[in-house]
């Protein structure tokens with residue numbers, strides 16, 4: 001059990017960011033700008049301290065106008081603590097913070113953590129990851145998925161553009177949802193599968209659009225529909241820029257056109273569109289279990305530089 005001299009509190013203001021940054025994580029560099037642009041709020045950044053030592057921290061992220069955070073993406077404990085104590089401190093911190101950050105009765109937002117690709121083989125990385133997983137499980141969250149983080153780097157040869165499909169812009173939200181709806185059939189993507197457990201395919205597609213694509217500020221003519229010569233749609237690719245990176249946000253091949261390698265044509269098109277913007281890198285992610293998609297990214301020159309795990313309270 002944590003001793004009762006533990007203090008658990010949110011940051012008083014942005015001036016306390018240095019306290020939050022006493023522990024390390026790959027997103028630390030984004031915190032100052034996120035606070036300045038209202039994507040983080042001091043009341044969403046929590047620390048557990050004893051004397052002057054920061055033993056754990058937890059932080060949430062949201063859009064500038066969100067009242068409630070959209071994701072839980074910072075959670076660290078001081079890994080020099082004995083594991084049992086680290087877990088106990090983490091549980092007390094996250095449980096306390098959740099009571100303040102999430103409205104009572106609401107499902108907490110999903111937790112996401114970036115982890116090294118070889119975390120299972122590296123004993124220190126594995127211990128750090130498993131300590132955090134133990135805390136989340138004690139608080140009722142369950143692992144939804146492990147994902148591959150992928151990156152195309154400038155200097156990597158561009159994949160060949162399609163000579164058998166044509167590409168055009170997406171007409172509007174309705175057209176994209178009409179294409180996204182059947183694409184979910186047989187999907188290997190865990191987030192889609194989880195949505196389809198409680199929503200119709202059309203409602204799941206609309207949710208995906210409204211929660212992700214609708215927020216991109218990059219031009220919508222980067223979203224491309226692939227067609228045969230006669231105009232019949234084969235699939236689509238969503239190239240975009242999120243707050244932090246140029247990304248391939250999503251792609252899909254309609255069920256009746258699968259098995260012809262069209263995924264390569266879509267990915268080549270999306271990669272060319274973004275590379276033409278002089279970007280240093282393009283990011284993407286796919287589930288570990290989505291082997292056809294992971295292979296397509298590999299063929300297109302993307303490298304797997306990290307993994308990610310998502311835990312959810314929705315189960």
Ligand SMILES: CC(C)(COP(=O)(O)OP(=O)(O)OC[C@H]1O[C@@H](n2cnc3c(N)ncnc32)[C@H](O)[C@@H]1OP(=O)(O)O)[C@@H](O)C(=O)NCCC(=O)NCCS
Nearest residue numbers: 183187188189251252253258259260261262263286292293
């Ligand atoms: C993943 C996906 C994009 C692959 O597109 P594709 O153009 O069919 O890809 P491929 O032609 O390379 O086929 C990939 C695999 O699909 C399987 N496949 C083949 N024909 C298929 C068919 N008619 N229906 C379903 N799957 C088929 C095969 O296992 C094939 O592997 P193989 O190369 O060993 O034969 C597509 O299945 C899809 O849209 N899935 C749902 C959405 C999704 O997961 N998007 C990616 C999220 S990041």
